Amino acid sequence: MHYLYYPGCSLKATGRPYEESLLAVMRELGVDVEELADWSCCGATTYMGVDENQAFALAARNLALAERNCSDGCANLMAPCNACYLVLNKAKHYVAEYPEVRERVTGALKSIDLNYRGDVAVRHPLDIITNDIGLEAVGKHVKRPLTGLKVACYYGCQIVRPYSTFDNQYNPTSMDELLRALGAEVVEWPLKTRCCGGALTGTVPNTGQRLSYFLLKEARRAGASLVATCCPLCQHNLECYQDEIEHDFAEHGQPAVAYFTQLMGLAMGLRPAELGLQRMLTPVQRVALQATGSES
Amino acid sequence: MNIPLSTKKDEVRIGVYVCHCGMNIAGKVHIDALRDFAKTLPGVTISRDFKFMCSDSGQELLADDIKKHGVNRVVVASCSPLLHEGTFRGALVKAGLNPFFYQMANIREHVAWVTNDRDLATEKAKALIAGAVRRAARALALEKKRVNVQKDILIVGGGIAGIHAALNLAESGKHVYLVEREPTIGGHMAQFDKTFPTLDCAACILTPKMSAVKNHPNITLWTYSEVEEVSGFSGNFKVRVRRNPRYIKEELCVGCNECIDACVFKKGKTLDEFNVGLSQRKPIYSPFPQATPALVVIDPNSCLELMKGKCKKSCVDACERAAIDFEQQARIENIDVGAIILSTGFKTFDPTRIPEYGYGKYNNVYTTLEVERLVNASGPTQGELVLRDGSRPKSAAVIHCVGSRDRRYNPHCSSVCCMASLKIAHLIKERTGADVFNFYIDMRTPLKGYEEFYDQVLSEGVQFIRGRPAEVTDWALTPSEEGKLVVRVEDTLLGTPRRIPVDMVVLAVGLEAQADAEAVQRVFNISCSRDGFFLERHPKLGPVSTFSDGIFLAGACQGPKDIPATVAQAGAAAAEALCMVDKGYVEIEPNTAWINADECSGCKTCIPLCPFRAISRDEQRKVAVINEALCKGCGTCVGACPSGAAQQNLFTNEQIYEEIEGVLSYV
Numbered sequence: 001m002h003y004l005y006y007p008g009c010s011l012k013a014t015g016r017p018y019e020e021s022l023l024a025v026m027r028e029l030g031v032d033v034e035e036l037a038d039w040s041c042c043g044a045t046t047y048m049g050v051d052e053n054q055a056f057a058l059a060a061r062n063l064a065l066a067e068r069n070c071s072d073g074c075a076n077l078m079a080p081c082n083a084c085y086l087v088l089n090k091a092k093h094y095v096a097e098y099p100e101v102r103e104r105v106t107g108a109l110k111s112i113d114l115n116y117r118g119d120v121a122v123r124h125p126l127d128i129i130t131n132d133i134g135l136e137a138v139g140k141h142v143k144r145p146l147t148g149l150k151v152a153c154y155y156g157c158q159i160v161r162p163y164s165t166f167d168n169q170y171n172p173t174s175m176d177e178l179l180r181a182l183g184a185e186v187v188e189w190p191l192k193t194r195c196c197g198g199a200l201t202g203t204v205p206n207t208g209q210r211l212s213y214f215l216l217k218e219a220r221r222a223g224a225s226l227v228a229t230c231c232p233l234c235q236h237n238l239e240c241y242q243d244e245i246e247h248d249f250a251e252h253g254q255p256a257v258a259y260f261t262q263l264m265g266l267a268m269g270l271r272p273a274e275l276g277l278q279r280m281l282t283p284v285q286r287v288a289l290q291a292t293g294s295e296s
Numbered sequence: 297m298n299i300p301l302s303t304k305k306d307e308v309r310i311g312v313y314v315c316h317c318g319m320n321i322a323g324k325v326h327i328d329a330l331r332d333f334a335k336t337l338p339g340v341t342i343s344r345d346f347k348f349m350c351s352d353s354g355q356e357l358l359a360d361d362i363k364k365h366g367v368n369r370v371v372v373a374s375c376s377p378l379l380h381e382g383t384f385r386g387a388l389v390k391a392g393l394n395p396f397f398y399q400m401a402n403i404r405e406h407v408a409w410v411t412n413d414r415d416l417a418t419e420k421a422k423a424l425i426a427g428a429v430r431r432a433a434r435a436l437a438l439e440k441k442r443v444n445v446q447k448d449i450l451i452v453g454g455g456i457a458g459i460h461a462a463l464n465l466a467e468s469g470k471h472v473y474l475v476e477r478e479p480t481i482g483g484h485m486a487q488f489d490k491t492f493p494t495l496d497c498a499a500c501i502l503t504p505k506m507s508a509v510k511n512h513p514n515i516t517l518w519t520y521s522e523v524e525e526v527s528g529f530s531g532n533f534k535v536r537v538r539r540n541p542r543y544i545k546e547e548l549c550v551g552c553n554e555c556i557d558a559c560v561f562k563k564g565k566t567l568d569e570f571n572v573g574l575s576q577r578k579p580i581y582s583p584f585p586q587a588t589p590a591l592v593v594i595d596p597n598s599c600l601e602l603m604k605g606k607c608k609k610s611c612v613d614a615c616e617r618a619a620i621d622f623e624q625q626a627r628i629e630n631i632d633v634g635a636i637i638l639s640t641g642f643k644t645f646d647p648t649r650i651p652e653y654g655y656g657k658y659n660n661v662y663t664t665l666e667v668e669r670l671v672n673a674s675g676p677t678q679g680e681l682v683l684r685d686g687s688r689p690k691s692a693a694v695i696h697c698v699g700s701r702d703r704r705y706n707p708h709c710s711s712v713c714c715m716a717s718l719k720i721a722h723l724i725k726e727r728t729g730a731d732v733f734n735f736y737i738d739m740r741t742p743l744k745g746y747e748e749f750y751d752q753v754l755s756e757g758v759q760f761i762r763g764r765p766a767e768v769t770d771w772a773l774t775p776s777e778e779g780k781l782v783v784r785v786e787d788t789l790l791g792t793p794r795r796i797p798v799d800m801v802v803l804a805v806g807l808e809a810q811a812d813a814e815a816v817q818r819v820f821n822i823s824c825s826r827d828g829f830f831l832e833r834h835p836k837l838g839p840v841s842t843f844s845d846g847i848f849l850a851g852a853c854q855g856p857k858d859i860p861a862t863v864a865q866a867g868a869a870a871a872e873a874l875c876m877v878d879k880g881y882v883e884i885e886p887n888t889a890w891i892n893a894d895e896c897s898g899c900k901t902c903i904p905l906c907p908f909r910a911i912s913r914d915e916q917r918k919v920a921v922i923n924e925a926l927c928k929g930c931g932t933c934v935g936a937c938p939s940g941a942a943q944q945n946l947f948t949n950e951q952i953y954e955e956i957e958g959v960l961s962y963v
Contacts, residue, residue: 170767171651188657190769218771 015232017276145183430958445531455483457851530846551590558614645699700806
């Protein structure tokens with residue numbers, strides 16, 4: 001299996017632990033991952049509001065690069081950030097479904113000698129790991145099962161809406177199944193796809209942090225000691241404002257927050273430094289190891 | 297083009313009539329051009345156009361030409377044969393001509409209604425008329441055959457539809473076989489507590505009809521039975537019914553229920569179907585107190601004796617009449633009937649398909665059918681409306697349109713849920729005094745007394761919130777929401793999202809076709825519409841008949857319906873079935889296939905292909921023979937015959953080739 005990897009801006013900055021753990025896990029699973037050369041910003045969700053045409057062209061540039069990179073059939077472009085995943089998918093859908101968008105986008109790409117055919121598949125690593133690689137194969141690599149760790153799986157709003165290509169739109173379960181395969185105990189909670197606050201934590205902090213607060217509170221109420229994420233912005237919001245949330249909402253004893261790929265790495269026996277655990281603001285390693293009884 | 301116009305006597309004189317159909321056809325094609333074109337075709341002696349050919353004056357026009365101008369073949373260019381072929385054939389008969397000298401050119405459905413280009417439409421209509429004229433020139437006289445019909449009638453499904461139809465027919469003196477799959481008749485109506493809008497007790501109005509069915513000398517009631525096979529044809533159906541063993545000798549059991557009390561299971565362990573899983577029943581049981589017939593039944597999937605052969609069989613000891621028979625086998629009954637009424641009902645939407653409503657996840661989310669049982673005196677709580685933890689709800693939400701009017705599940709409106717939701721809201725309010733919130737998209741209360749009932753429920757203080765809820769969650773935002781279910785909804789009248797915390801949520805589940813509707817459809821050789829319900833012959837003018845003659849529909853198997861509409865349709869189905877069998881005969885269309893014995897090699901290719909099992913082999917002459925009474929004229933054998941020995945009336949090779957050539961010669 002060969003995957004082109006589209007990091008997007010986050011995985012090279014605030015989301016570095018996500019990149020480090022994802023690549024380490026893929027290496028361990030023997031999956032061939034190659035970073036897309038010369039990738040550019042996806043436009044994120046904000047550019048759409050400024051100029052849709054330019055936003056689609058910018059996103060489609062990455063899709064066209066992926067296609068050029070892959071001469072044999074359909075390219076699989078792995079986009080770990082939920083926002084990138086959504087924007088690239090949205091560009092793909094709009095170019096396919098709306099002739100006027102297609103005309104403008106292909107015209108823009110032609111001016112830089114790129115040709116977009118429309119047969120690249122934009123894939124989230126959660127999809128690749130659960131559906132292409134499979135839980136059975138993952139299970140074979142588990143050396144230190146996460147037995148005893150109570151996890152709330154948090155999917156965020158963007159990977160199942162509006163394009164629910166690999167999981168249920170209202171009650172996604174792929175991460176739940178993956179973490180169970182790692183030995184963790186997955187708690188049932190109703191906020192799997194609720195908003196984390198998104199960019200509001202930066203622009204209207206009160207509103208944004210309130211949304212993060214509900215997620216942390218409900219995860220704890222459901223019995224989780226750790227929230228697993230699959231998006232750099234979700235991770236950032238749940239992880240970085242815990243002090244403010246404690247102060248503003250008197251919410252104490254908040255759960256640790258980690259990328260699902262970090263938990264995979266821990267279960268597979270990888271070294272914490274390989275998984276970027278030293279960069280985390282919540283005590284992921286301690287919580288995980290305490291629960292599993294690995295820490296003396 | 298060489299149509300033999302040999303002798304004066306055999307001369308083909310074709311009349312062509314172009315119908316305007318008001319503006320239906322005239323608005324889309326050049327009528328004058330068609331009329332003038334038809335005049336130029338060989339064999340055509342008269343060509344006219346008329347505003348409505350199907351009107352009396354249109355038919356007289358045609359008859360006049362036959363009588364006064366010697367027209368002996370008629371082509372009407374108008375609508376679909378389904379609508380008016382019969383009309384025009386009748387007009388020919390009245391004018392003394394064989395009805396099969398008539399040919400239709402469909403220039404409405406096939407031309408006017410499917411195009412916007414008037415010139416191209418006219419050209420296509422010309423091609424169709426040219427084909428019809430060439431075919432009419434080759435028309436042959438044919439006779440319809442009459443076959444006597446059986447007088448007995450089969451009704452499948454013993455809900456209120458089947459019960460009402462059975463009683464109507466039995467009263468008229470016909471013998472009725474009523475076949476029901478469950479151990480009792482009564483259907484969904486028997487599970488209801490009250491019926492809208494009058495709030496009659498459902499059992500009080502239903503059970504007298506149930507016992508009337510049981511006691512009527514003209515009704516043979518077979519419960520716990522299923523129709524396995526139907527063969528034959530309209531007026532002469534042969535039906536095989538499988539009567540499943542209830543392990544009780546029906547002639548001995550008096551329904552005293554002593555055996556149920558004596559069962560080695562002191563408590564029920566199997567989910568009670570009648571109480572939609574809200575309680576448990578024993579392996580030997582009677583579905584409900586007024587079950588009809590009042591016979592117990594033993595469930596082979598939970599009875600120890602039937603599963604493992606190991607039980608002390610205390611039920612047998614308890615039965616003074618020795619009615620229990622563990623050796624009982626399924627019995628097959630073969631019956632001959634003239635007409636069949638299907639009243640197989642509906643199933644309710646499975647709300648676990650909408651995970652965001654939390655059915656099956658949260659204990660206090662119920663369906664409307666479950667609440668019917670909860671408030672019913674013979675239900676699992678003896679009519680006391682309490683939640684699964686025994687507490688009484690102080691607030692409740694009723695969500696309309698669950699699984700209906702939703703492109704993800706069923707686009708159709710289930711028609712009964714608005715009124716059912718109002719009734720449930722009323723009952724919850726009446727029994728518990730709880731605050732009740734109804735979440736609706738549109739209120740649909742169009743029939744007699746319905747809007748008044750809505751008014752009444754409004755005045756009782758039930759709150760109505762317009763909006764389809766996004767989810768039901770136990771996630772509390774505020775202390776007042778702790779321990780409650782929260783309905784999240786956009787209130788589209790206020791234009792704002794709302795959160796309504798309640799103790800109980802009721803999902804007004806929609807109506808769907810039965811899970812095995814497709815299998816039933818195959819047994820009876822009828823069709824289903826896109827929503828899965830059985831397809832009526834015509835949505836307006838043939839609402840109870842099907843495309844299979846002699847098979848009629850009643851109740852919710854044809855589409856969502858409430859009780860008044862179901863009963864009305866059941867009466868209509870009974871009347872149509874009665875009409876058919878009382879006439880005494882059916883006419884068989886002469887478009888049947890036949891075998892030219894001289895050309896048949898006896899290869900048997902056609903025999904297994906015939907969907908109606910109408911072909912057999914004459915072993916003496918070593919040729920295939922077609923039973924005219926069974927042949928439906930589908931033409932499969934004609935197409936398959938390697939030697940061209942199979943031929944079909946009304947569709948001879950010559951007629952078909954002439955029509956094709958007529959169309960192509962113009963194109």
